[in-house]
Amino acid sequence: MEKKVAMVAVNLALQLTRGRDPETSGRFRVNCVRCSPCDSNCTPSRKPEKQKDIDLNSVLGYCELCGECNRVCPAMLPIMEAIDDAKNGGLRAIGTLYESCSGCGRCMEVCPVGVPILDIIRESRGETPERFLIRAGRGPVQDIEIRRVGAPIVFGDIPGVISLAGCSNYPSGERDVQIIAEEFLKRGYIVLAAGCAAMDIALTHDDEGKTLYEKYPGDFDRGGLLNLGPCVGNSHAIGSAIKIANIFARVPMKGNTVEIADYILNRIGVCVIGWGAMSQKAFAIVTGANRWGIPVVLGPHASKYRRLYLGESSPRVIRDKSDDSMVPSEPAPPHLTYAAESINECLVMASKMCIRPNDTPRGRMVKLSNYVDLHLKYYGDLPADIDLFVRNEREIPYKHKDDILEILRKKNWKPREPVKEPTIIR
């Protein structure tokens, strides 16, 4: 009986605190529940903006410290311990959960007494200046844009296209995705974002209060940041690679998946990053990218999908379509699906995933400069596998030439010619 009264009281508090009026439910961008059917059946938010105040003391009092919320939390947050602290007046621990909480709502679904955990987390976070300036979801990359950048992408002058796919189960909160996007934007990569990743980029401001959408242009060109739209907009990232093959290289489109996927795999430096992937839709996006020859770097939680496509870090042999010969090549891209354990590993691996056998010597040097710089920045040393990717001395990044030459000497490296028309089709 006592439990039933508690549930009624808590549910009343929930109804008071979680607005369900049409105005609130229509505010898609701040109200995303990270649920999956965001394209057609968007549901109201479980991780809302501050709405009405809740009486923390009364709702915290109902928590029985059963630990069910901890058990189901996909981000493995110490919710019960934080609530226990909050019961004793310490709100800091529960307030800090906000950054890492994806708003999935599983904790509230299993709570036997209906504690409004998300509302408590949001309430405990306190007042923060919130201004989420986001570039509008724009849909597909246009043919005219592809004509402009097809050549620099295929030859490697633009070091790569990084596509940030949802969802939002980031290991260390929303700032992760902003760090990844900015690291590549300032290096001249084109960064595409869709779904929760596109929204979460807008949640972090620099010292001047600007988001990345205010700092980088929205063109499909060097250093551009594009919001492709909701998570189904990830198809436009794959579509841009297909269009490069078809419009720039004139690979026939109709009924020709194999040749287009082969062209993307060997010539277009594009990499999908699913840093917070958690939904089945995210898994479908990753699978779709793989089927079109696009390599993917996933976050650590994605190991739960139990499927990776890993390559060997050793030289490969590839077919040169120009004379139908088999020639030595590099492990590029090194993997098709890879789960990174840390943001450092994700950044370094994504830069390596953009290397392609088709790179011109100049393009390869640009890509290797980024790979080497990121390796030095995040691991503190030069990559040990650099000899696999340098085909001749012109491709060695100028800044670190002496050190890299030393590694090449030790590994008994021999120069070789780039493959003219790489393919894995026999």
Ligand code: SF4
């Ligand atoms: S990106 Fe993932 S979490 Fe976000 S709305 Fe889409 S499926 Fe849901």
Ligand code: SF4
């Ligand atoms: S809503 Fe947040 S705290 Fe609750 S289970 Fe999901 S990630 Fe964990």
Ligand code: SF4
């Ligand atoms: S599931 Fe509910 S009652 Fe159990 S520890 Fe979490 S908040 Fe408390």
